[in-house]
Amino acid sequence: MKTEGKKRVWEDYQKEIAEDHYYFQRSCIRQNFFPGSETAFLKILTGELGRDIMDDPHHTTCTGIGYHADIVPFDTTMTVVARHFALMTENGYENMIISCVTSFGIYTEILETWKHFPEVLARARRYLKKATGREFNIPKNVTHASDIIYKFKDQIAAKAKYRLINQQTGEPLKVVEHIGCHYSKMFPSWGVGGAEFPYVLQGMVESWGGEVIDYPERRHCCGFGFRQYIVRANRGYSVANSKKKFESMKPYKPDFVVCNCPGCTMFMDKWQYTISEMEGKTYDEYGFGIPVLTYEEMAGLVLGYDPWELGLQMHQVQSEPLLDKMGIPYDPAEKYKTASGKTFRLPAEPTSLKVCV
Amino acid sequence: MGKYLDALKKDVRFVEGMKSCMNCGVCTAICPAASFYNYDPRLIVNTVQTHDEEKIEQLLKDDIIWYCGQCMSCKTRCPRGNAPGLIICALRKLSQDTGLFAESEKGRQQLAVKRTVGDNILKIGYCVFPDTVIPEKHPEQGPVWEWIYEHRADIMSKFGANYKGRFGALRKIDDKDLAELKSIFDVSGGSDLYNKVEKYSSRKAKEMHMHLDETNDCEYVTHVMDYNSNTHSKE
Numbered sequence: 001m002k003t004e005g006k007k008r009v010w011e012d013y014q015k016e017i018a019e020d021h022y023y024f025q026r027s028c029i030r031q032n033f034f035p036g037s038e039t040a041f042l043k044i045l046t047g048e049l050g051r052d053i054m055d056d057p058h059h060t061t062c063t064g065i066g067y068h069a070d071i072v073p074f075d076t077t078m079t080v081v082a083r084h085f086a087l088m089t090e091n092g093y094e095n096m097i098i099s100c101v102t103s104f105g106i107y108t109e110i111l112e113t114w115k116h117f118p119e120v121l122a123r124a125r126r127y128l129k130k131a132t133g134r135e136f137n138i139p140k141n142v143t144h145a146s147d148i149i150y151k152f153k154d155q156i157a158a159k160a161k162y163r164l165i166n167q168q169t170g171e172p173l174k175v176v177e178h179i180g181c182h183y184s185k186m187f188p189s190w191g192v193g194g195a196e197f198p199y200v201l202q203g204m205v206e207s208w209g210g211e212v213i214d215y216p217e218r219r220h221c222c223g224f225g226f227r228q229y230i231v232r233a234n235r236g237y238s239v240a241n242s243k244k245k246f247e248s249m250k251p252y253k254p255d256f257v258v259c260n261c262p263g264c265t266m267f268m269d270k271w272q273y274t275i276s277e278m279e280g281k282t283y284d285e286y287g288f289g290i291p292v293l294t295y296e297e298m299a300g301l302v303l304g305y306d307p308w309e310l311g312l313q314m315h316q317v318q319s320e321p322l323l324d325k326m327g328i329p330y331d332p333a334e335k336y337k338t339a340s341g342k343t344f345r346l347p348a349e350p351t352s353l354k355v356c357v
Numbered sequence: 358m359g360k361y362l363d364a365l366k367k368d369v370r371f372v373e374g375m376k377s378c379m380n381c382g383v384c385t386a387i388c389p390a391a392s393f394y395n396y397d398p399r400l401i402v403n404t405v406q407t408h409d410e411e412k413i414e415q416l417l418k419d420d421i422i423w424y425c426g427q428c429m430s431c432k433t434r435c436p437r438g439n440a441p442g443l444i445i446c447a448l449r450k451l452s453q454d455t456g457l458f459a460e461s462e463k464g465r466q467q468l469a470v471k472r473t474v475g476d477n478i479l480k481i482g483y484c485v486f487p488d489t490v491i492p493e494k495h496p497e498q499g500p501v502w503e504w505i506y507e508h509r510a511d512i513m514s515k516f517g518a519n520y521k522g523r524f525g526a527l528r529k530i531d532d533k534d535l536a537e538l539k540s541i542f543d544v545s546g547g548s549d550l551y552n553k554v555e556k557y558s559s560r561k562a563k564e565m566h567m568h569l570d571e572t573n574d575c576e577y578v579t580h581v582m583d584y585n586s587n588t589h590s591k592e
Contacts, residue, residue, distance in 0.1 A: 028484040031518065031526040033502075038526055039517025057524040058534050063547075065484040068427045070449040071467060071475040071554065074370060076547030083541065105429075117369055131540040181428040188433070195433045221389045225426025228390075230474055231466045233585040235497065237426065241389045273499040311516040316499040338508070339515040347504035 013194045017151045018095035018141035022053045023088040027100030028061050029262035030294075036311025038099055040296040041145055048159060048303065049152055054091055059084050064102040069226040078110045078120070079127040086134035095141040097148055101261035104144040105182025108190045111142065142190075144183060146260035146295050150192055150200045153207040161304030164210030166255070167327035172211035173255040176290070177201035178245075178268065180261025181221050201258055204295060208302045217248035222264040229267070242271035246283045246290075253285065256322050257292040268292045273316040276353040287354040289317035301328060308334050320356040332356070359410035361417070364454070365447050374432075374443030378402040384431035384441045394424040394589050398431060398441040405444060417452040420589065423463030453550060456557035462586055468558040469582040471551055472573050479539055482530030487513070487520070 022045075030038050045051045063080050066072035088096055098104040114121035128134055149156070164173045179198045184191025193199030202212045223241025228234040245268070249257075259265040269292040276282050282289050292315060293301075300310045307328065312319040313335050323330055337343050349355055365371045384398045385391045391398065401421065404412050416422055425445045432440040449458070458464035474484050481489075492503045505512055510520055518526035542548040562569035562577040569577035 026526060028486075031483070032485050032487055032490065034516070035513060035518035035526040036516035055525065057528050058531065060482040060530055060534055060538050061478055061484050063478055063484065066470075066474045066478050069470045069474055070446065070453070071470045071550065072478065073450060073546045073550050074368070074446075076542055076545040076550075079541045079545045080538065083537065113369055113373070116373075120369055127541065127545045131544040132537045181430060185433045186429045219430075221426065221428035221430065223389060223426070225389070225428070227423065227466065227470055228426045231469050232494070232582050233466065234463075236590065237390065237393045237424075239497070240393050241426075244392065270497050270499060270502075274497045309515065314501065314505060314516070316501045336504075337515075338511040340511070342511060344504070344508050344511070348500035350500060 013192070013197060013199075015143075015147065015190060015192055016141060017143050017147045020051050021093060022051065022095045022097045022148075023091060023093035023139075024053050024055050025059055025062070025084060025096060025098045025100075025103060026055075027103060027262050028065065029266060030099055033262070033266050034294060034297070034311050034314050036309065036314070037294040037296040040300045040305060040310055041099070041149070043305075044152075044156070044296065044299060044303070045148065049155060053097065054093060056087055056091060058087055062100075062103045062106055064100065064106045065226060065230070067106060068102065069230055075123065075127065077106060078113070078124050079131065081107060081110050082124045082128045082136055083132060083134060085136035085139060086128065086132070088139060089135070089137045094137070094139055095143070096139045097143055097145050099145045099262075101144060101180030101183050102263065104190075105180075105186055107142055108187045111138065112187055114138070144200075144260065146183075146200050147192060149295050149299055150203050153204045156299055156302060157207045160208060160302045162302055162326050162328055164205060164208045164298075164302070164326070166325045168325065172209055173325065174213050174253060175205045175210045176215070176218075176249050176252075176254040176257040177205060177212050178222065178257055178259045178261075178264050179219075180259065180264050183260060201260055201295060204298065205258065208298070213249065213252040213254055215249045215252050217245045220245055220248075222259075222261070222267045223271070224263040224267055238267060239271045239274055242267055243275055246272065246275070249290075250283045254290055255325060256319075257290055258295055258298050259292065260295055265292055265294050269315045269317050273350055273353055277351055280352045282353055284321075286321070287352070288321050288356075289353050291315065291317050291319040291322045293319070301326065306330075316350075317353070318355045359408075359413075361410055361413040361451065362408055364451050365405070365413075368447040368450060370443040371447035374440035374447070375402070375405060376437055376439050378406055378439055379437060381436065383434045383436065384439075387430045387434045388425075389428055389430070390424045390426050393591065395591055396421065396424040398425065398445070401448070402439060402441050402444060405448070414457070416448060417455060417457040418460040418464075420461045420463040422448045422452060423461065423466070424589070450550075453554055453557075456553070456560070458554075459557045459561035462584065463589070465558070465561065465581045467554050469578060471554045472578055475551055475554075479535070479542060482535050482538060487527065
C-alpha cells in the first residue's frame with residue numbers, strides 16, 4: 001500500500017512530454033561553447049529515435065541573458081518569444097523544444113504570466129502584429145531538451161554500447177547531477193520531479209547504470225548570476241558560488257558532473273580551471289579536475305559516439321580519465337584535428353590543472 | 358500611493374512577486390548573493406512593503422538592488438508566495454527608467470551590460486557569439502577557449518556547427534530576421550530602455566569627468582566594467 005501511495009504522489013510530479021513533431025529552439029551558449037551537444041541531440045532524436053524535429057534558421061536569441069541582466073524589458077522578451085511561437089505556428093508545429101534552461105525559464109515565466117494576466121497576452125499579440133505582422137498560437141507542449149532525452153532514456157539504454165559503470169571495478173560511476181535553477185525552481189510543475197525532487201538528469205543516470213551523489217550543496221546555483229558574470233568586476237560572485245559547490249561535492253569523489261543548463265555546464269568547467277590558476281587547487285584526486293558534461297554528451301558516450309565528434313575536447317577539464325573508466329576507446333591523434341584533417345597549434349597547458357594532450 | 362509605487366504596480370512581476378512579507382528570512386538563507394555579498398533580500402522586500410517613497414528612492418539609487426543573480430531560488434522557498442527576485446527585476450527596471458541606476462557603482466554597470474549582451478542581441482541576433490568572447494577579456498575561459506577562438510572558422514564545423522553559414526548552429530542570422538527583432542524592440546520598449554541607459558550614463562560620465570564614446574574601450578565603459586570598490590562582499 002505504501003509503495004502504491006508513493007507512486008500516486010510521484011505522478012503529481014510528472015509533466016507531459018510530447019511524443020513527436022517538435023519545433024526546436026537553439027541556445028546561444030550551447031551553440032557557442034559546445035555545439036556538438038545540439039548536434040548530438042538532433043542525431044539522437046532523428047537517427048536513433050526516428051522523431052521529426054524542425055531546426056528553423058529564422059529564430060533568433062530569446063534575449064534571455066539580456067532579460068535576466070535587466071537590459072531587455074519583459075514586454076520585449078515576451079514579444080520575441082511570441083515571434084518564435086509565430087514561426088512554429090507558420091511551420092505547422094504545436095510542440096516546442098527549448099535547448100537552453102535560461103530560455104526554458106523565460107518561456108515558462110511568459111506562459112504562466114499570460115495564463116494569469118490575459119491582458120498581457122493581448123499586449124504581446126498587439127506588439128507582435130505591429131512589429132512584424134505575425135500572429136501565433138500558444139504551443140500545446142513546451143519542453144526542455146533534457147525532458148526529451150529523459151522521456152526516451154530507456155530506449156537509449158536499450159541501444160547502449162557503454163554504461164555508466166567503472167570497467168575496472170564494476171561499480172556504478174558516481175555522478176553529480178546539476179540542474180539549472182530556471183528549469184523548475186521558478187515554476188515547479190514545468191519540470192520532471194518539480195522543484196523538490198528534480199529527476200530529469202537522475203533518471204538518465206540511473207537508467208544508464210550510474211549512481212547519483214546527494215551532496216549538501218546539490219541544489220545551490222552554479223553562480224552564473226547573469227550581470228554577476230557579464231560585468232568583469234562582479235565575477236568573484238560567480239566563481240565563489242561554483243567553488244562552494246566543488247568544496248561540497250569533493251569528499252564524495254564524483255567521476256563526472258552532468259548538467260542540463262548551458263551556463264552551468266560552461267561555468268562549472270571554466271571555474272575549475274580558474275580556481276586551479278588562482279589557488280593551485282583541483283577537485284579530483286589526480287589533478288585533472290572533474291569533467292563536466294552535457295546530458296547529450298553523456299547520452300552520446302553511452303550510445304558509442306566518437307568523443308571527439310561530440311566535442312568533449314571543447315571543455316577545459318578534459319575527459320580522458322572518464323573515458324578510460326567507461327572503457328571507451330579514443331584516438332589521441334584525432335583529438336585536435338579539424339573536420340578537414342588540419343591540426344593547429346595545440347591549446348596551451350594550464351599552470352596547475354592537468355590535461356591529456 | 359506615490360510615483361515609485363505606482364510605477365512598480367504597473368510591472369506584472371511586482372504584482373506577482375510582492376504579496377505580504379512576514380520577515381522570516383528564508384529568502385536570505387537560500388540566496389547565493391547573500392552568501393557572497395553584504396546582502397539581505399528580506400530587507401528589500403520589507404522596505405518596499407512600507408510603501409515609503411523616500412526609502413524606495415534610496416533603494417533605486419543603491420548598490421543593494423544590483424547584487425541579486427536572478428537564480429530565483431527565493432521564489433521556490435518563500436512560504437508566503439513572494440518572489441524577492443521578481444521584485445528586484447521591477448526595481449531594476451524602474452531604476453533604469455528614472456536614471457537612478459547611475460547613482461550607484463553596481464547600477465552604473467548597466468552600461469557595460471548594454472554595450473555587450475544588449476548590443477549583441479540587435480547586431481547579431483545572439484546574446485553571445487564566438488567572435489564576442491575575446492580571450493583577453495575572458496581569461497577565465499582558459500587556453501582551450503583561446504584555441505577554439507583563434508581557429509573558430511575551422512574548428513566549429515567538426516561539431517556540426519555552421520559558423521556564419523545560413524542554417525544550423527552559429528549560422529549568421531538573416532538580415533530580415535534581425536530587422537524584425539529591431540522592430541520588436543522599437544514597439545515594445547526595448548530600444549527605449551537601451552536609449553535611457555546610454556543617455557543617463559552619458560550624463561554621469563560628464564559628471565565624473567570621464568570620456569564616453571561609442572566604443573567599448575573608452576574610459577567610462579572600461580571603468581564601469583572593471584571598477585570594484587571592494588566594499589560589497591562579506592569579507
